[in-house]
Amino acid sequence: MKKIYKWLSLLLIAVVGLSLSGCESVTQRANTENTWNKIQRKKEVVVGLDDSFVPFGFETKAGKITGYDIDLARAVFKQYGIKVSFQPIDWSMNVTELRNGTIDLIWNGLTVTPERAKMIAFSKPYLYNDQELVSLKKSNIRNFNDMQGKELGTQTGSSEIISLDKQPKLLKDKIKNHQPVLYDSFTDAFIDLNAQRVSGLLIDSTYANYYIKHESTPNKYSTYVGAFPKSKLAVGVRKGDTTLRNKINDALVKMAKNGQLKKITKKWFGNQYDSPLLKKYDK
Known part of the structure; x- marks a missing residue:
């Protein structure tokens, strides 16, 4: 009898464990799949950055966040009527901050690397860097x-x-x-x-x-x-956020075609820049 009770107890623990892990995986999928819906509903997207990384994203003496990527992010999400909030983070923890949901994007001179690509997804590269x-x-x-x-x-x-x-x-x-x-x-x-x-x-x-x-x-x-x-700079997104990544890509391509990307890039770098998007779409 004791063996039967022990077996039933183990079976119950296993069933509960599977149920909880199943719920967790469903929750995780929902969190990633619905990111774009959440952003649309809140009319706000949170971008993580190192606020001392000139000229991509940095805080001025007056306490204002400015920079090349700041201008790009605002221009991209303006197309969708969405406000961009910038969240300073510990740059060494950028992928962790993204994956745990503290931020929606990493957008601050982020280099595409094979190591990072194992953990997160990237937008189309918009700038080359040495x-x-x-x-x-x-x-x-x-x-x-x-x-x-x-x-x-x-x-x-x-x-x-x-x-x-x-x-x-x-x-x-x-x-x-x-x-x-x-x-x-x-x-x-x-x-x-x-x-x-x-x-x-x-x-x-x-x-x-x-x-x-x-x-x-x-x-x-x-x-x-x-x-x-040369390194490629792109926007970092969670792997499941396909819709969000596509929206960013669509907006960047549109900006490359209509001259807005070139205008912002020249503002910060003059004529010293190398952009794969402008090479392809700025005709």
């Missing part, structure tokens, strides 16, 4: 070989870390301890570069060029683009 070595001219660092035994800085959770790990012979094997010094933001990294606590930074060229251009003494820096492949 990974650039930035140093002080007085340090006489002109290329990757000059970083032998020296300290290199980069941002935690950035695509630069992935590039260093994938092609270590290019730069990682040369630097001190074969590991970069990690920073919460590239703004912090530049502070240490200027104080000569690190010898160089591996950094997105669009960020570096914008930052240097707006420095009081821009000529004190040297930049070098090595052999790392």
Whole structure:
């Protein structure tokens, strides 16, 4: 009799467990499948960003969020009558914040990588970017070989870390301890570069060029683009949010065709940009 009761108890636990896991998976599917409906109902979409990442998305001294991706996001969702709210996040946790529902999108100079593609989906790429070595001219660092035994800085959770790990012979094997010094933001990294606590930074060229251009003494820096492949920038969405991703893609293509994407891109980068969407649709 005891064996029968024990068997029935185990069977009951298994059934309840399956029921709960089934409910959870249904809930998860509903959360992803209905994201666009939720956004439409609320007339609001929440975008996660690093609010110090010029010129893509950053906070001004007056406390206003501005930038290239800020303008793009607003222009995209204006087509659907939807307000964009920008949520500063820990950039190293961007995928986690997206997957747990804290934000609806990652839109802030996000690089498409195979590692990220395992966890999230991406919109059509809208900008190409180089990974650039930035140093002080007085340090006489002109290329990757000059970083032998020296300290290199980069941002935690950035695509630069992935590039260093994938092609270590290019730069990682040369630097001190074969590991970069990690920073919460590239703004912090530049502070240490200027104080000569690190010898160089591996950094997105669009960020570096914008930052240097707006420095009081821009000529004190040297930049070098090595052999790392160009990166593609896109909007990050949850894998199940197909409708949301399609809406973003449709709006970006429309903007590429009607000149709006080109206008916003030239506003922030002048004539120094490389956009796959504009190459294809700006005729």
